[in-house]
Amino acid sequence: MKDEEKTREHLIQELEEMRLKVAELEKSGSELKGVENALKESEERLKRLYQESPIPSFTWQKRGDDFILIDFNHAATQITSGKVVHYIGGSAREMYQNRRHILSDMELCCEHRSVVRREVVSSNFAPGRSFSVHYRFMPPDLIILHTEDITERKQAEEGLRWKTALLEAQMNTSIDGILVVNENQQRILTNRRLVDLWNIPQSILDDEDDKALLDYVVSLVKHPGKFREKVEYLYRHPDEASRDEIEFKSGMVLDRYSAPVLGANGYYYGRIWGFRDVTDRKRAEEALKQSEGLYRSIFENTGTATVVLEKDATICLVNTEYEKLSGHHREEIEGKKRWTEFVAPEDLERLLTKPGQPGREANIARKRDEFHFVDRYGNTKIVALCFDRIPGTKKTIASLLDISDRKRAEETLRESQRKLADMLGKGDYEYALPFHGRRRPILIDYVLSTDAGENLGNKYKRFQTQKGILWGEGFATNLSSGERYFSATAAALHDSKGEKIAAIECIRDMTEHKKIETRLHRAEKMEALGTLAGGVAHDLNNVLGVLVGYAELLLAKLPEDSLLTKYAGHILQSSEKAAAIIQDLLTLARRGVSVSEVVNLNKVIAGYLDSPEYEKLRYYHGNVFVRKELAEDLYNIKGSPVHLGKTVMNLIANAMEAIPDLGTVTIRTENRYLDYAISGYDDVQEGNYVVLSISDTGSGIAARDVGKIFEPFYTKKAMGRSGTGLGLAVVWGTVKDHHGYIEVRSDEGAGTAFTLYFPVTREELIREREKADIAAYMGRRESILVVDDMEFQRELAVTMLNNLNYKVNTVSGGEEALSYLRSHQVDLLLLDMIMDPGIDGLETFKRVRELKPDQKAIIVSGFAETERVRMAQELGAGEYVRKPYNLEKIGLAIRNELDRKL
Template sequence: MNEDKTQKQPINDLSILQREIAKLRKSEIEQKETIETLKRSEEFFRSIIQHASDIIIVVNKTGEITYVSPSIEYLLGYKPEMLIGRSAYDYIAKVDIPRAIYDFGRAVLTNNIVISNSFGVKHSDGSIRILEGVGKSLFDNPAVKGFVMNVHDITERRRTEKELTSYRKHLEDLVYERTYELANINTQLRVQLSERKQAEEALRESEERYRGIIENVLDVYYRTDKDGKIIMISPSGLTLLGYDSNAELTGKSISAALYFDPHEREKILSILQEKGSVKDFEATLKHKDGTPIPVTTSSRYYYDDRGNILGVEGIFHDITERKKIELVLKNSEEKYRNLVNNINQGIFVAQDNMLKFVNPQSIEIFDQTEHDLTTKPFIEFIHPDDRSMVLDRHIRRLRGEIFPTKYEFRIITAGGNTRWVEIDSVMTQWGGKQAALGFVSDITDRKRVEAALRESEEKFRNLAEKSIVGIYLIQDGVFKYVNSKQAEICEYRIEEMIDKIMVKDAVFPEDWPLVEKNMKQRISGEQAFVQYAFRVFTKNRKVKYTEVYSSRITYQGKPAIIGAMLDITERKKMEEALLESEEKYRILLEESSDPIFSFTPEGEYKYVNRAFADGVGKPVEDIIGKRIWDVFSREEADKRFASLSEVFRTGEEKTIEVRVPRTDGDRYYVTTITPIKDKMGVVVSAICSSKDITRRKQAEEALKESEALIKSYLENAPDGIYHNDLQGKFLYGNHKSEEIIGYSREEMIGRTFQELNILPGQSLKKTMKMLQDSREGKSTGPDEIELIGKDGRRIPIEINTSVVQHKDKKIVLGFVRDITERKKLEEQLHRAEKMEALGTLAGGVAHDLNNVLGVLVGYSELILRKTTESSSLRKYAENIIQSSLKGSAIIQDLLTLARRGVNVSEVVNLNKLVADYLEAPELEKLKTYHPGVKICTELEDGLFNIKGSPIHLSKTIMNLVSNAAEAISGEGSVTIKTENRYVDQPICGYDKMPAGDYTILIVSDTGSGISSGDIGKIFEPFYTKKVMGKSGTGLGLAVVWGTVKDHEGYIDVKSEEGKGSSFSLYFPATREVSAKVDKRVIPVSYTGKGESILVVDDRKEQRELAINMLNSLGYKVESADNGEKAVEYIKNKKADLIVLDMIMDPGIDGLETYKRVLEISPGQKAIIVSGFSETDRVQKAQEIGAGEFVRKPYVLAKIGQAIRKELDRK
């Protein structure tokens, strides 16, 4: 058995060698054919350029001409060799040199940019010719290394356009002049009859003069009588309409003779009857041969001396060229619309958190209606887990931040399904505002494949360890993984190789350059996969021949190489023996890798090689003897047989391009059909050879898609670009510049910024300094200044300038960016940071004051419990409590400002809070201070409830009404209004508010109002315009702002000086109903029964107060001044309940203390106390078993009730 395998091994190796030789032969043939194809391609393109009518010119980065096509001699009179090496600027008209320098500068700076323009160019005879062309920057193209332009002569077109405009204006002036003079003549006839003959002579001379003019103008002048019959028509009209003389038209109906559609003449007469004249009415005349001629006409009635209508006269203006241009523009627009609507990728425009445009593919990807996509915030279509990330990237992009534009996230379809998408976006303009242009692809299937790949990694590891070939992973030149077979080949143990052996040390020194080169190509991505052979050095310094198959992967975020290694030492020995008998196998070199086959005249295959069979995906034996229709579809077979029949008929060779449909993708071939003739010259068969051009076809398609994409990018300029001279006079401005400032470029060019009056004071000074720097040749920016738009708006911009010098002239290039949105975002950020800092300070102060007031309130209550009603100390204690409670209210304001003192979980009705306030003593006190102020209410029935804190909301109502009353000097009114409202689109007030159901509280007054300078500061803490010492702390509106924010609400402020102010507070509505039950608590219900209590607090005065209060309620009380001591206490003793302070410094806080206590005493009861309101850590403590939360200062009833409730809980 072993001998049989040994005998078969050389045969198998021989087969492998045959296939390798065939591959070498194929590679050699393909290389020769590629060289020949390139030669033919070069000759083809050289012939096109040599005979093109347009001029093709190439210039290098210094502006020197490096190539010019022969057509230059026909158009400009220069021989090409006269221009090579000369500066292109030597031949450009002086007036156009600045524009040429500017465009060429853009081309040098930006590779692959496409620029179109027109310039005056000097002819060899000294005249100026107007050339128009398109150029592309190809400096990075090693074959070109220059700026390539394709230009053609438009001198005659420009001259015709200029003459046409001049003649038209001249004719209008003449008609007006003639009308004016005729009116004067009529007046003279009525007044001076004696001068009639003289006037008639003047009139005849005038008519002769005008007749000469009319006969030579380009526009058509005509006149008809009142019946519409032609009286006369100018010579230009005869030429336009194809007539030889007026006699052919005179007396004929103008409607029938000249109008392609007589109804158009009726429309003109209808307008004349209504208005007396017609201007620029579009109509269609007909040529003598019936051809339609598009024109515009301006016509009017003309009258006799008594004012009777004699007929109609007017002008026809030929608009044939304009119509052609309009048609071209329409077709271009349709082409791009079809491209966007039929492209395989979703395209959308996002602006202001909405999708402003979506193409059909986007609708299909999102599986939403176009109406839903464009009328709802786009965040609604994004998976909840991805919304914050997507919104953050969108906002940062609008700010102009630079970061990767391509990323992945999930969307939710209309059916509730989740899809993965990949988005790639750039910034653009939409409706004059910054927007994001996005390209979206559905990658759900790809994600599934990636998941499957991850699952397969484990399978790979299992297979690798059992593989009969060596498998390795290389990174940074070191083996990061080897399987047991790989270690065996290199004669190491696995642990001796991984992370220890350098690849170089395991390779035979003479082969290392080859291995190193291939590794670098893998890592760089130059080649995705490679197969080659080299020798290795084993641990025992043996030399072995190996063959590897390797490719590039990413491993732990870095490029790496994974490969398989075969030990081919024995095979190499066999190959060396076989090479000695190479002559025996020379026939193998005759095999071709290209498809080769032959036909009979009936379309039957006489022969096919393996390459052809592989190409069509069928075995050779299933093709030979079959007809072409048995192998291909009817349509494909008919096309091929038609070409084959032509060869059999003509006897001449023919080359065709064919498509071969396959399940794994169509393939394309160039096939040459060569006739085979017998001795009589009759074609008896045909042999065909094909070349696979699939990759070339795919590359062509990819190139088309790339060009379309680049063109779409180039059509959007994100910044304004302009240039001016050193005196500040504008010489150029792009479309974006027009959008930013509001002036058209025609209004800007030729005027300075002072003349346009577009710079306010400080910006003018800064701009003058920038202009002075430019005169000194310095670049400036980025600088921020303000512009005054044409509509009067102040527009903040960021500006950069640089100076370009040509000969003795300097030009300033400027780049401007509208940063209005960025400024708004910066202002919002500044406001939020300031409020956060002040809130942190206020929170700390409130915490400390709570501890102080807690002692006062607690001990005052203890004094009241231990004194009789008649005791003189009782009144002092009550006063201390009242003062402390007022201090507590101020602390509550501070906590509200700190955004750390509000629990908004209670269902509240604003109407109830307003009604309670109207009966409160605070309002009565306010009325005594402001007797002339009338309080009015407009409360909506059925007002929606909201979820919030009644205490803070009541305080908000009180602060708003108090501020409103104090804004009124003398008599006036304050109105408190509530209403339900559904906001169906975002509203921008003091801050942005999304759509939804809202309960609105409006407090308005007829007071002095708020100035525009103060309105932006009213919500800042401690900001007040009131007289010091007369009212308030400056926290009123800051507390209002904090309360509204804690309730996830929004504020809208409107004010007008001298008329009053209105504060509208929007709170999200809830459909929940209040379940609160008012219960009175009597002291006996929360007294103790001798239970043991452990008080844990870092403040000594707080511990002592709690001990005294709880002792008075009948509890046994112990204390600890930090969390660590509390834990030690529980280890040694038992406590029925722990009173646990949440914030303790230093040491562990209340949550960590409770966690450690539960490890010692599971189920330990506790209540939480703090100077702040509930936090996340309080809630976490409650989740693991803690009872109620009690906010300091300690009030006997509150803490007693909380302890009793927790102790009684089962």
């Protein structure tokens, strides 16, 4: 019973355990079903992803030593155009028997259970297209084969490789040096041409930072600061492009171009630099410029009238000689007239029907001819014509020479030969040697008959006889070529019996020789005058300085109604006039004239016409009418108002004094472009000029006197009208100092015209300075050391500067000044330039600067502003003040220098 109960309990326990296990199994089954469902959903999702993937995929299952295609997705169907359906269940060994590498890749992937990649070109499903194939192992025995069509990418890569190779080839074969840097100024490309141009060391090429290359190139260029500044500027302004030229110390010239590298959205990726060697081109341009200048100079200075003609005979280029020959300015000819317009009617048909003439097509190498040339005034001249075709063009160059005088001389010679033959045939001495239809007594008269010598003194300035040969000099006024100086020698011809049968004379034109001799004589006279002026100007100005200074001090101290005030005023005025006379002497000597102010000539004229001097002149010449024709838009010139004023005064005074009775003086100004010759000048600078013309209807100037009127002290009337007695010599010197030209036209008995040309300046007029208030130049108890070799000048300076509230000490020379400055401090030196004996002002200032580098000084002198004055100013000296000076002049100069910042 007990055994049965035990068995029963055991069975109940087992049954309970079984019930629990059943419950657990039911629970596990439920969980397993959930897992199965999740797995099923995941499988469905993966299968959907597999099927919808855009990458063609094939699933192979390993069976033995082969692989069977068991699945594929929609992309595989599309890429194979549906053919893959027929291969499902197919063997890889059979399918890829001609492409064993695919089977090998599948076996490799299965063996190592890793991804295998390969690029292939299809010959089955999509022949000719490129694919990237990925083999991926999926346990336990599957291989997923993914294929991606990379045909376009491969083509793009191939195109990119080709373009890159092409670009590199272009870069390295370019004639330009090329440098590319990124946005961080690091070099990313440097071509071979740039390396060769700059001879860049390898160590710098290995450094990608552009700074190393920049530092290297800066050491090679001629202007390193400018080069570096431009590079840094462009790096700071990434949106700017630039083009310029760089000069290297070696002489090489590079054309530099730089531009930013920008993306489509404007993003800055860096900068590209291009460098082209233009050295040969620059040299060629310079050589071409020199060649053009040379040929232009040759064209202008051939000595003959020269023109260049177009194919249709239009004149396209003329030189100055042709302007003179034709009477036209070149603007009236070039491109506007044909050369045939200057041919006389009687010669025109002959020239035009003759082959090879200018403007015709006949290919004749060179031609010469003669014809009658008609100028703008209707005058006819005989000219010799020579022309030739310009190689490589359809243009012709023609040269014309006026041979009228030669033709007349030839005719005269022929006539003389006929008459001489007649004379010798008759056996007597009667003859007639015409000079343009008029017989003159010449040396032959005296050779053949001593009685004829009585008239020779009227024709020859001097003559003499030596060993039967007569020599003489003369001056002829009514020749067709104008007034001429000549020299002549004559001798008799004898027969075998010693009898005179004829005479021979040789005449030489000495006109140019005489002109040069006259110029030399004038230069010697001016040099002598300059020596005189230079010798006395300094001492006289020192003396006048005392008179002016003390007269001004007296005027400042005396009451206005005092008689002494009047006397002091006369002393001051007379001293200033004496200083003006010295200035005129310096003007004639071409020394001491400053032409640095901007001047309007109309204002200078107006100033003189409003002066007491002009009123006095009008009082004495009330019968003369003065007419003004002043251009309203007159350009400015650079000049000296004082000297220009004296020039106007002298010319107007001379013009009015030249009119004995009723008459007119005309004052005219105008702007003129000067591109033609002026009588008396070998070279005239082309350009814009202000022209001043003063003419009169007076008695005129004799032809033989015109060349002398500008000589110092030459006159045929009472002198002194200008206040200096130097007249037109001052005018001549002033015009020369202003780099101008002067032209005189005069007909005896019909009046005279002086025309002055002054080069234009584009600078504007500066407003005239009003007289300064004394407070503007008063001192503030600064210390001044006066250095002057003349005691009375030192005393005057002390008095004047004390009145201006300065502390003043004086020394008599440069050595004393140096000694004083070694132990004393002064704010300013008042330094005389010329001191005797001892060192002069320049040498003194040099040594002072060595002792005290910041020492201020102003220079004073009784002479002109010389080169030594300018050298002192270059060393740091202040203004130059000419003696005699007044309180305002010296006060302002000192105040300006003391206030000047070092």
